[in-house]
């Protein structure tokens with residue numbers, strides 16, 4: 001029996017994780033849950049999974065929970081402190097890091113420092129702090145298993161391989177809602193268009209990131225640190241069916257691929273049970289029904305964000321931190337209808353042209369680049385609006 005905690009339990013990944021755990025209740029026991037503002041859903045999760053310790057972002061939401069009548073005793077905490085207390089709790093074996101954005105960084109680092117097995121769904125952690133997390137994991141013996149479908153795919157392809165034989169790693173991208181659109185059509189796309197993802201059901205931020213393809217850019221940077229690869233070993237292919245999640249090209253010419261249904265429960269379950277596997281309550285993958293698996297190069301004119309991400313990947317140091325920060329602010333502005341779709345790239349590109357790269361090797365440095373870049377991006381947006 002393994003004790004697990006889910007940081008970000010009310011989000012898309014968090015809810016799918018609880019679905020997985022519910023069916024594997026003979027193997028996993030939920031000890032901790034941390035959520036943002038959705039106190040009502042967290043209350044229902046507490047009733048169902050009976051964790052010992054929970055945390056919410058705001059004190060007022062924690063007070064709402066304290067006023068509820070839970071049959072078993074549960075400690076209710078709040079804020080960053082609360083999340084981190086869960087991340088380092090000595091009774092917990094596995095931390096599912098599923099808080100979106102850079103706000104998930106501190107608790108991911110805490111879990112790694114405390115030697116937990118980390119099922120990593122928060123991609124920003126590796127994007128902004130890859131080298132630091134790598135170093136901390138080496139020191140503490142923490143094992144990081146990716147949850148993101150593409151990285152889970154790479155992880156599975158590499159599981160039995162010697163890394164020196166790996167030539168190239170290719171992440172696939174569905175192409176998002178605009179794969180068939182022209183650049184002109186994309187320019188003034190609405191939030192509804194951008195949120196209408198053809199393959200995956202995800203949170204709003206990552207869905208917009210998929211529409212711009214920044215998501216794939218961030219995933220390239222994440223892969224560099226998760227698998228200790230060089231930037232030139234990483235590539236992207238558009239694969240509209242989203243069945244092949246990753247391809248690993250070996251130096252003898254073999255290409256190993258990981259295929260599965262488009263359902264996040266598969267990589268989530270793998271991360272939890274690794275190195276073992278369990279039955280999943282899904283119909284088997286029937287390739288005779290899917291018939292065609294297509295692959296296309298990324299149209300960089302249409303998706304220039306991928307070039308920006310690659311630049312940051314090559315530059316390293318503070319560049320990915322700035323990229324991620326500018327993107328968070330720009331996507332928020334788009335979701336608040338303050339800018340149009342094509343502005344997202346324009347804003348981030350302007351900020352990145354201005355960015356003076358500097359060395360970041362601890363959490364404070366990273367957070368300060370993040371803060372400064374966000375401020376700069378907000379100022380730029382204000383001047384323009």
Ligand code: MG
Nearest residue numbers: 148149150219
């Ligand atoms: Mg992904």
